[in-house]
Amino acid sequence: xxxxxxxxTNKSLSFDSxxxxxxxxxxxxxxxxxxxSSALHLAxxxxxxxVIEAETVGFGASGRxxxxxxxxxxxxxxxxxxxxxxxxxxxxWDMSLEAVDTVKDLIQKHRIKCDLKHGNVHFAHRTKYxxxxxxxVDFLHDRYGFDQMEYVPKERLSEVIDSQAYxxxxxxxxxxxxxxxxxxxxxxxxxxxxxxxxxxxSRVTSYAGTPVVVKTDRGQVTASxxxxxxxxxxxxxxxxxxxxxxxxxxxxxTTEPLSDELVKQIAPLDTSMSDSRFVINYxxxxxxxxxxxxxxxxYRRNFPADIKGFxxxxxxxxxxxxxxxxxxxGWGGTxxxxxxxxxxxxxxxxxxxxxQGYSGHGVPTATFAGKLIAEAISGKLERxxxxxxxxxHKFPGGTLLRWPGxxxxxxxxxxxxxx
Numbered sequence: 063x064x065x066x067x068x069x070x071t072n073k074s075l076s077f078d079s080x081x082x083x084x085x086x087x088x089x090x091x092x093x094x095x096x097x098x099s100s101a102l103h104l105a106x107x108x109x110x111x112x113v114i115e116a117e118t119v120g121f122g123a124s125g126r127x128x129x130x131x132x133x134x135x136x137x138x139x140x141x142x143x144x145x146x147x148x149x150x151x152x153x154x155w156d157m158s159l160e161a162v163d164t165v166k167d168l169i170q171k172h173r174i175k176c177d178l179k180h181g182n183v184h185f186a187h188r189t190k191y192x193x194x195x196x197x198x199v200d201f202l203h204d205r206y207g208f209d210q211m212e213y214v215p216k217e218r219l220s221e222v223i224d225s226q227a228y229x230x231x232x233x234x235x236x237x238x239x240x241x242x243x244x245x246x247x248x249x250x251x252x253x254x255x256x257x258x259x260x261x262x263x264s265r266v267t268s269y270a271g272t273p274v275v276v277k278t279d280r281g282q283v284t285a286s287x288x289x290x291x292x293x294x295x296x297x298x299x300x301x302x303x304x305x306x307x308x309x310x311x312x313x314x315x316t317t318e319p320l321s322d323e324l325v326k327q328i329a330p331l332d333t334s335m336s337d338s339r340f341v342i343n344y345x346x347x348x349x350x351x352x353x354x355x356x357x358x359x360x361y362r363r364n365f366p367a368d369i370k371g372f373x374x375x376x377x378x379x380x381x382x383x384x385x386x387x388x389x390x391x392g393w394g395g396t397x398x399x400x401x402x403x404x405x406x407x408x409x410x411x412x413x414x415x416x417x418q419g420y421s422g423h424g425v426p427t428a429t430f431a432g433k434l435i436a437e438a439i440s441g442k443l444e445r446x447x448x449x450x451x452x453x454x455h456k457f458p459g460g461t462l463l464r465w466p467g468x469x470x471x472x473x474x475x476x477x478x479x480x481x
Contacts, residue, residue, distance in 0.1 A: 065126055065393040066316035066354065067243035072175050075119060075247055080261040080281035086112040088439065089276045089283045091266050091299075092291035094124030095424060096417050098249045098258075099432025100289050102168075105256035107440055112283050113258060114276065116265035120246045122295045123424060126395030128314065128344045128356045130334045131165050131238040132182055134158045136403040136421045140201060146452075153448060155206060161430035162238060165245070168429070174248030177349035181333035182237035183214075185228040191338045192216075192230035199232060210236040224327035227380045228337065239334035239346050242425060249429075266299060272413055287439055290416040293424070294398035300416070305456040306406050307398040307419045311365060314356040315373040316348065316391040317384065325351050327383060342422070343376055353377070353384070365394040397422060400454060407431070407449040415439075419454070 088104055090097045093115035101111045115121070135142060135154055142151035169178055186192045195213055202208040214222055214231040222231050254260065261281075269276040274288040290300055294309040320328065325347065329335065334346040343357035357376035366372040370392035378385060399421040400406050406419035415438070417431040431449075438446035 064391060065243075065314070066348065066352065066391040067125060067241060069391065070241070070244075070348075070350075071247060072244055073247055073251065075250055077115075077119070077260045077262040080114060080264040080278050080283070082281050084112055084259075084281065084283045086110045086259075086283055086285040088112075088287045088289065089114065089274065089285035090289045090291055091269075091276065092116075092122075092293070092295070093119040093250065093260060093262070094122050094291060094293065095246060095249075095428035096293065096431050097289070097291035098246060098253055099168075099429045100291060100417075100435045101258040101260075101432070102249055102253040102256060103432050103436035104439065105253060105258045107436055109439070111253075111258045112285070113253075113260045114264050114266055114278065114283065115260065115262045116295070118262050119250050119260065120243050123293060123395050123397045124246050124428070125243040126314070126393060127242050127312075127397070127424060128334070128354065129239050129242040129346060129425065130182065130336070130344060131162055131240060131425045132334075132423060133162055133234065133236050133426075135427075136405075136423045138198060139206070140198075143205075150448065152206070153445075157430065157445065158426070159236070161426035162236065164430050164433055165240075165426055166238065168249060168252070169240075169245065172248055172252040174245055174252075176241040176244035176248060178238060178240045179332055179334075179346075180235065180238050181331055182234045182239070183222050183331065183333050183335045184232045184234065185223070185335065185337040186230040187228060187337045187339055189229045194338075195230055195232040208236075210234065222331055222333075223329070223335070224383070225380050233331070233333075237334065240425070241349065245425075269414075272411070274413060287413045287415065289435060290410075290414070290418075293418045293420065293428070294396040296398075296418065300410070302410055303406070303408075303416055303418065306454050307400055308457055309396045309398050311394050311396055312356060312422075313358055313366065313369050313373050313392070313394045314354060315370050315377065315389050316355075317353045318388040318390050320347075320351050320353060320387070324383070324387075328353055328381060343380065345377075345380075352390070353381075353387075368392075369394055397424065401457060402453070402455070404452050404454070405431070405449060406454045407434075407446060407452075409450070 087109040336344040345355040370389045400419035403421040
């Protein structure tokens with residue numbers, strides 16, 4: 063199941079498997095955004111870092127996602143203020159802007175070629191959501207002095223899209239989008255230049271102790287600190303945190319390159335785009351003017367047999383003019399959501415850290431998590447602890463029953479999306 067991203071990487075990286083015994087200051091399990099950003103930021107502070115990956119760099123959600131780099135948290139600021147108060151909500155807002163800047167700064171500093179573009183448009187798929195978008199623009203302007211958003215009413219939607227599917231839009235000029243796998247590979251290359259050692263095809267089988275001994279089938283790493291950066295792929299490795307996330311499947315297609323005329327219809331502003339459905343549609347143009355479109359819900363553990371056809375019907379609901387356009391790639395992947403859609407950070411013991419549950423907001427948040435963990439391990443715990451103290455709840459029924467519970471919930475919200 064080849065993705066457009068894997069077919070259009072601008073570099074080829076491969077790393078040996080772990081064999082024998084190694085020593086490190088910090089051992090990181092997982093070579094996605096969380097793991098590699100953590101490794102890079104820690105190495106730049108002088109730590110000896112080893113990253114262990116069960117598959118290959120970017121195998122999970124970091125190499126398969128929509129490439130959106132959005133501001134804010136997965137919950138809006140009104141919710142955050144009501145839930146946690148103005149001070150905490152304001153800090154979370156500032157960190158969300160810094161997260162996007164962190165992605166941009168890494169790209170600039172390390173000269174990562176990943177088709178970085180600017181802006182996002184969020185659409186109201188029902189008239190009842192128009193007012194919510196207007197209120198969000200006003201709230202962020204009045205409370206936070208944020209002036210990089212604009213509400214676009216239905217009569218002006220042709221400025222941002224040629225489609226009859228929507229009733230209003232929020233144009234966000236601060237968010238960005240990119241080629242997610244090329245961004246990750248650029249981070250991996252920067253990390254190795256900084257002294258990080260990466261091992262692929264080295265699945266961790268167990269870990270324990272202080273210092274922590276991390277074992278694979280053919281080797282082990284002994285380290286003062288360990289970071290679990292597995293997200294939706296953690297499975298049975300760590301039961302203490304597995305129950306706080308729900309791994310869910312998501313599906314994406316990529317069309318053939320579009321004509322200039324279609325490009326102007328699809329994305330006049332060349333932004334990323336998304337809509338107000340609970341089962342969200344999200345899309346953008348690639349660097350070579352293909353439409354990358356993610357959407358549709360799946361209530362089985364397995365992927366659809368025909369991913370291209372599965373996602374295509376959602377694309378055509380928005381863009382019927384693409385009916386004759388060839389779909390070149392279709393793929394799926396697993397991300398992790400939390401019950402309240404806020405990230406789940408913490409420590410299992412004094413020297414074992416974890417970050418997970420980005421709920422579809424992983425490019426900026428997971429990259430920023432690496433910056434926070436480097437601060438924390440270096441002794442500045444305040445910002446990591448703020449994230450770790452956000453309330454997180456296990457899914458009802460634990461790992462055994464969370465799947466049928468999620469299916470029931472998604473069916474409900476999918477029905478709500480249609481009315």
